[in-house]
Amino acid sequence: MNDTGRSRRKRRAMPMAAAALGAVAALAAAAQASELHVAVEGIRSDRGRIMVALHAPVPGADFPDGAGTVAAQWRKARAGTLDFVFGSLPAGRFAVAVFHDENGNEELDTNLLGIPREGYAFSRNARGFAGPPSFDAAAVEVGAGRVSTSAALGY
16 A cells, blocks of 8 residues: 555544544533532512522622522412522533512512512522621532522511
8 A cells, every 4th residue: 555545544533533633622511511400499479580690709709699590480479489400501600589570570579678579589598687698608510510598588
């Protein structure tokens, strides 16, 4: 066999080898992908919707002001517990803010003093004093695989 035939075979094999390496890299990345499972507990009625917002830390921003929101999910309310899943997350720290939008206006309604009139909660069941908890108090460390947290609604 001459050198020209060998060179052609090598050139044809290169794209196949690159595709195989890409597939292996994709499988490895999928194995490293993280999921955050959030159990929203204590939903008192089937009225309205539940909103779960996933936040990443933002230096200088107040949690949960929206600056660090990386994903949000809305689901029809169902009395009891609802599970939410945020998939394909990079490793890092995240915090979750939840509220039960019972009247469907897509806002957390408050009274004149700023106290919520609708149910709300945070990951790790974190509570603040005269306001929401800090990001650090609600933060969940996400690495490879599945991580779970809960958020019990308070009304």
